[in-house]
Amino acid sequence: MPFQPPLPSEYAAQSRDDIIARIQRHKNSFGPSLVVLGHHYQEDDVIRFADFTGDSLKLSQIAARQKHARYVVFCGVHFMAESADILTGDDVAVILPDLSAGCSMADMAHIDQLEDAWDFLTAATDATIVPITYVNSSADVKAFCGRHGGACCTSSNARLILEWALDRGQKAIFLPDQHLGRNTACAMGHALDSMVLYDPKQRDGGLSAQSVRDSTFILWKGHCSVHGLFTTANCDEIRGLDPAFNILVHPECSREVVQRSDYAGSTEYIIKTVGDAPPGTKWAIGTEIHLVTRLAAAHPDKTVRSLAGIQCLCTTMYRIDIKHLLYVLDQLAAGRVVNRITVPPDVKRDAVLALDRMLANAAPQPASVD
Ligand code: 13P
Ligand code: SF4
Numbered sequence: 001m002p003f004q005p006p007l008p009s010e011y012a013a014q015s016r017d018d019i020i021a022r023i024q025r026h027k028n029s030f031g032p033s034l035v036v037l038g039h040h041y042q043e044d045d046v047i048r049f050a051d052f053t054g055d056s057l058k059l060s061q062i063a064a065r066q067k068h069a070r071y072v073v074f075c076g077v078h079f080m081a082e083s084a085d086i087l088t089g090d091d092v093a094v095i096l097p098d099l100s101a102g103c104s105m106a107d108m109a110h111i112d113q114l115e116d117a118w119d120f121l122t123a124a125t126d127a128t129i130v131p132i133t134y135v136n137s138s139a140d141v142k143a144f145c146g147r148h149g150g151a152c153c154t155s156s157n158a159r160l161i162l163e164w165a166l167d168r169g170q171k172a173i174f175l176p177d178q179h180l181g182r183n184t185a186c187a188m189g190h191a192l193d194s195m196v197l198y199d200p201k202q203r204d205g206g207l208s209a210q211s212v213r214d215s216t217f218i219l220w221k222g223h224c225s226v227h228g229l230f231t232t233a234n235c236d237e238i239r240g241l242d243p244a245f246n247i248l249v250h251p252e253c254s255r256e257v258v259q260r261s262d263y264a265g266s267t268e269y270i271i272k273t274v275g276d277a278p279p280g281t282k283w284a285i286g287t288e289i290h291l292v293t294r295l296a297a298a299h300p301d302k303t304v305r306s307l308a309g310i311q312c313l314c315t316t317m318y319r320i321d322i323k324h325l326l327y328v329l330d331q332l333a334a335g336r337v338v339n340r341i342t343v344p345p346d347v348k349r350d351a352v353l354a355l356d357r358m359l360a361n362a363a364p365q366p367a368s369v370d
Contacts, residue, residue: 012183016045030332034070035051036325038053038076039077042055043321046075046321057135057156058156059115060080060083060154063087067088070092072084072095075320076100078096078103082085082250085342096341113200117200119221125209128147128171128260130169131149131172132151132161134155134158134176142351143346146352146353151164155266158251161361162217172352177220179254180221183255185217195215198218200220201325223253227310228253230249244281247261248274248284250266250287251265254329270287274345283295283361286307295350
């Protein structure tokens with residue numbers, strides 16, 4: 001992860017109101033040459049400046065449309081800014097306000113580990129294996145999938161992409177999120193015994209060649225540290241508290257949690273499900289706390305709470321704050337592009353194949369602020 005130097009001390013001294021006013025002035029003066037994108041897990045103070053909000057898929061689609069912007073400031077995490085750089089032209093500078101805003105899941109699949117896995121898996125079987133990476137991965141991993149006939153997916157279109165993969169080969173390797181892979185394959189009607197777990201920390205992933213030959217899905221042993229916090233005990237507690245609660249979770253939660261829930265789906269699915277629900281309904285939601293809090297505020301006629309008693313917060317998303325946003329905009333106003341995320345051209349060339357296949361297998365999303 002790139003190093004984020006501490007901000008100059010003047011930023012610590014400024015009041016929240018001053019910071020907000022200064023960011024707004026920058027936005028007014030840059031006009032349409034500046035586009036701010038905000039992932040739903042960002043805090044409200046950041047989201048208020050987003051020209052577009054969305055989940056990973058929607059923000060990728062919106063980034064791909066930014067042909068006229070000069071600067072895209074991505075309020076999200078590193079892999080999202082990399083995807084935006086891959087999908088925009090070279091004349092668009094993609095900026096991540098805090099360079100240390102990474103993703104622990106993306107860090108669980110290093111390109112060298114994937115190369116080793118591929119050598120082992122392709123030696124173990126003559127079947128065609130299609131590599132599918134969740135978009136929560138490095139540009140190098142995306143490029144590998146693009147080069148080897150595979151694709152990226154998000155939680156919104158994982159099923160479509162895995163179906164696409166099995167039209168092209170007999171097996172799919174899915175990385176880095178074992179849970180999204182397992183939940184999606186189960187939703188497609190596949191049995192758990194058609195899946196094996198590849199552990200990149202073990203020799204040959206801890207698998208035998210025979211188990212690879214017998215499998216349809218090779219799931220990478222990675223997970224989201226935020227969604228991994230939700231447990232079946234949380235589900236049981238909510239049911240005990242009030243059986244009227246609907247349990248709605250993100251598919252990065254474990255299989256057991258998804259099985260105990262009433263509904264599971266991507267961030268946009270969660271937002272739509274709560275939005276479409278009748279007044280008076282009760283929702284316990286298994287996803288990042290900033291989104292849950294925003295949904296509760298947006299729907300005062302419904303009861304919306306976190307599935308867990310503890311705060312399930314994505315600490316890396318949270319590194320993006322209004323001070324860092326102001327800092328990058330101050331620098332831009334002074335003619336300096338800082339915190340630019342640039343994917344090398346050779347990586348971009350292959351990664352765009354994987355991202356384009358992802359976008360080709362997704363429903364269009366509205367390009368408005370939610
Ligand atoms: P989506 O934005 O695809 O729902 O994924 C959630 C997430 O964990 C983003 O990092
Ligand atoms: Fe990564 Fe999970 Fe945070 Fe998303 S919520 S950025 S997958 S750690």
